[in-house]
Amino acid sequence: MRKILSMAFILFLGTCVLVPQAKAGEIDLLVQKLVEKGVLTQGEAQELVTETREEVKKQIAKGSYDALPAWIQNTKLKGDFRLRYQYDRNAYGDVENRARIRARLGVESKINDQMKVGIGIATGKVSDPRSTNITLGQSGSKDSSYNNNTPGSFKNIILDYAYGEYAVTKDITLIGGKFKNPVWEPSDLLWDTDLNPEGAAVKLTRKISPSTDVFMNTLLFVLDEDITKESKYPVIGVIQPGFNYAISPALSLRGALANYFFSGVEKRGTFRNQSTNTKNANGNYAYNYNSVNPSLELGIKEPLGGIVPYAAIFGEGIYNYSKDVESSKSGFAAGLKFGAEKVSEKGQWQAKMLFAKLGRDAWMDIFPDSDRYSGKTYMKSYEASLEYGIGKNTTLALDYYYSQSLGKTSTDDLGYSPTHLLQLDWNLKF
């Protein structure tokens, strides 16, 4: 009772004066008097003063926030900007030097306790869902039209994402619209990170033990509207069960097995011709791409006596089990990253090395990372990257790809000649 009355009195005093520095000293004096008189022990005094200060700090923060209009309270604005220099040498020895920028701006607003909406725009080319870059040039033109047949000079603002999200429970979330890919993979072997699928998704998570939680990501990706009577509705269905397992405080394991079901793709006209998937005599896709994709990532905190804060070994594979696919129907990626788990502060850094190989018909060639051999299949590639924090939420990054076709794809193709891509980025996030 004595302690409750003491705390109530101190909290009242603190709240009334909003704890400017001088008044905080007065509370300390009061509490010290109570200690001297034997009303409180030294430990109880420390507990009371500290908890009261924290409570008053919180009330001040709440007071400032509650004064804002409701729509500001419920809405978050976020975005990022990237300036890039790119050196690109193709298999024919042609060299291209480009300056590129990417800008993304998004809004997320909470509609009620369970629902929210997100809308985002970005720079990019309207014809390429895998890139949000625009190339600087054309004398600083702001023109977004296709001008003088010069590819790469498009400067458009595109719709990056627009979705509604419904948290049915804390374990089940429904998403619909155009949204960030819910399918997890430890590399970008199958999905370019700028590609936001369109359709619907369900995300399930459940903690089954103190060290383990399971998840299930499901996605219905609508590739195109069904514009002909004969063809099926082209969609991809994905079911990805997975788990997170904390082996120890320093070791964590994440794994998943994605199952891809394609419908309305085989024998359909190609969406954007990359010339690496096998086509039939009519120039349509010869095969389907029903496949399995196992993924695994082992995270290690302070490996080797703490020489770096974090390291991870990761890998994934893809196998197309559709009928009639005779060969070149598998692929994999394996890599290592070490340094900070996420670079967000000055002085933090992360290095990554990765090897990827993708068979001709292991996967559709319109989805993989567009920086790795232009996003095509039938290739192998080595990647090395380094990211360094030069300030809070701002980094410099260097990324290098050495890529090669697995063989000739046409009579005029140089086939085995390697390509080189070097990117130097300045990234800013808010």
Add this chain to the structure above:
Amino acid sequence: MKKITKILFGSIAALSLAVPAFAEKIVMEGSTTVLPIAQTAAEVYMQKNPSADISVRGGGSGVGIASIIDGNCDIANSSRPIKESELDKAVTNGKDIKAHVVAMDGIAVIVNSGNPVNALTKAQVKDIYTGKISNWNQLGGNNEKVVVISRDTSSGTFEAFGELALNKEKVRPDAIMQASNQAIATTVVRTPGAIGYVGLGFLSADIKAVSVDGIAPSRETVLSGKFPYSRPLFMYTNGEPKGLAKEVIDFIKSPEGQRLVEKDGFVGLK
């Protein structure tokens, strides 16, 4: 399309029903300084209450506070007070963060056992960590380079040390960053010329702590506030704790819990 739809819905139903219900579970996450307190309390509490399920993780005070603001843990352990920017984010996220002081701690300055220096002033500690002193002979010690060890930026110990010892000045750029109290202790023990700082609970027989301004870190000097680098240790909850979270915090604050706190090398409040 029909086949895909059936498989999708079947999988959702299977996952939702397949996992049986468990007893109440909570997650405690954050400070590596508070970690021993949380782990000991969790073990003892679960022995007494076998149906309770308490998961304890480290990561640093910043990680724990971010986790409770995002709703990913039930109790955030922290060796520093929550920042105003974190409070603003909590309020924006609809979280009502409540502080519970569970123990007092001192940040002890430790040196390699081969170092003859036994005492430092606050000014000397600051000068070492901000780069103004680089050789132990400037402090009456051996002619040996000072190897400065510090915590990474997600650490509450780092934040508290920065405020109490360095007046928020930046740590010298050649300082070696470590991700936990234990990592600092290990590095200082193994490295001649090294200096670091750890929570009181991480002192042991093979670790040499120096006095600061003539005050050695101890229970008495930390509780009375005489030791210059004294600090409270927190557990934060979202609102008033309920259920298992309340029981665990009440247990830690109870006389039995505070005896466990003292046994782990910290300073109890009772």
